[in-house]
Amino acid sequence: MMTEHELIMSDIPWAVAWYGHRQCIWLTLNAVRDPNDRDSRENFLEVNDFRKHISALYLTPETIDSKFLSQWLDAGELSWGNFIANTLLRKQVPPDFPLHQMPEYLPNSGRLLPHAILLADWQRWRKTTE
Numbered sequence: 001m002m003t004e005h006e007l008i009m010s011d012i013p014w015a016v017a018w019y020g021h022r023q024c025i026w027l028t029l030n031a032v033r034d035p036n037d038r039d040s041r042e043n044f045l046e047v048n049d050f051r052k053h054i055s056a057l058y059l060t061p062e063t064i065d066s067k068f069l070s071q072w073l074d075a076g077e078l079s080w081g082n083f084i085a086n087t088l089l090r091k092q093v094p095p096d097f098p099l100h101q102m103p104e105y106l107p108n109s110g111r112l113l114p115h116a117i118l119l120a121d122w123q124r125w126r127k128t129t130e
Contacts, residue, residue: 001124006055009044011063011080025054027063030076031083032094043078048098056124057099059084059117088114 002008008024010016016024029042040046048054064084076082087093091113093100099119105111106125112118 001120002055007052008056008058009047009054010058010060012058012060016058027059027080030078031080032078032097034078044097053121054099055121057117057119061115064088064115064117084117087117093119 002022008016008022010024011027013024013026028044031044033043033045034040099121101120101123103125104113
């Protein structure tokens with residue numbers, strides 16, 4: 001689904017890079033910017049807006065199966081845990097997040113949600129062959 005020049009962010013970047021032969025970086029410390037600290041650099045938007053466009057976000061059970069209280073809720077409102085909880089419960093991403101396309105199933109792969117989350121900049125899984 002991705003070209004070799006596009007960037008992916010994931011909780012298992014080594015596996016995506018190795019098996020998928022694609023550029024992949026580790027999750028940032030926070031999912032979103034801190035509205036009270038505009039100089040914060042460790043968030044998705046900082047990389048996407050000022051370093052390189054991120055075309056997809058892939059989250060696996062490595063993160064989704066984390067301890068709910070200690071690794072999600074205690075991590076704070078800006079955390080990936082909070083982002084994942086809201087995404088899974090509402091089946092939608094925050095309105096200011098740039099990746100909005102989220103399949104529940106992938107062709108030839110099966111069900112993603114709630115075991116994994118794939119967000120992309122467009123519906124890449126619906127490519128048609130001509």
